[in-house]
Amino acid sequence: MDVLDANLRGKELLDELKMQWDDNSSDCDLQKETTVLEELQPHNNLKQLIIYGYCGEKFPNWLCKHSFTNMVSLHLHNCINCSSLPSLGQLGSLKNLSITSIHRVQRLGDEFCGNIGHSLLKPFASLESLSIEGMLEWEEWDSLEVEFPSLKKLSISNCPKLRRHLPKQLPKLTELEIYDCKQLVCCLPMAPSICELRIRGCEDVVVRSIGSLTSLASLTVKEVCKIPVELGQLQSLVKLYLHKCPELKEMPPILHNLTSLKKLDIEQCDDLFSLAEMGLPPMLESLTIEYCPVLGFLLVLELSTHVCRV
DSSP states (O other): OOGGGGOGGGOTTOOEEEEEOOTTOTTOOHHHHHHHHHHTOOOTTOOEEEEESOOSSSOOGGGGOTTOTTOOEEEEEOOTTOOSOOOOTTOTTOOEEEEEOOTTOOEEOHHHHTOSSOOSSOTTTTOOEEEEEOOTTOOEEOOOSSOOTTOOEEEEESOTTOOBOOOSBOTTOOEEEEESOTTOOSOOOBOTTOOEEEEESOOHHHHHGGGGOTTOSEEEEESOSOOOGGGGGOTTOOEEEEESOTTOOBOOGGGGGOTTOOEEEEEOOTTOOBOOGGGSOTTOOEEEEESOTTOOSOOOOOOSSOOOOO
């Protein structure tokens, strides 16, 4: 069937659309694939779109048109030949955006937000969830002073070359995850509403900025060498998970400052050898220690609701 016969633009009742390319498309005609996707423009009523395995060199022009006023969910996955992302910020109803394995992208800037020119629309005005994963060449996020006014969840993972800049202010953010961004050397965003943070394999600059997130209720720290003293500033923290922290040898005294902490989970910290009772938070109810080989004996602490397992 000729691509024009699909007539997606005429299908007014089409709510969800998934476009998927064959995994064996490495020898595809790049220009042809770009032209084909350009011709597959759906009707403006579309609400959810997935583009998976697209092998063209650039995304279609229609994807960044603000005429898609009903678009609430967009997933761009494994588009290996694209070196830039479309200007998605003007999709005024977009709530969920997932970007995965678009390896040639090196920079995100104003063009990604669709903020070039004199648009009256705030970029990503309705976006609530943003996930960016497996962007192997992504180095910089040149963000604006204020972006993503509605964003509640941000996840950035496996972006090994990302070095600097995250959005500076995320007023509605409640959940943040940063995994395996080992070159990232910037502070975490100002997020006065944040409740949950998960980080793994991050540099000291990132970890130390945790102390500014005073509304945190749940914190997971994985594969981080040092537990920063700034962690003691988190007076609202209720749950703390420390996993694979190679330099953790004893319970950090700063934990005693966490007056709201009720649950502490320590796992696979190979050099942990000491649990100083005076260093435990005063309101702690649950303590779990697992797979810490130096502690070669069973330690039972009579806490109010739980038995410590070693």
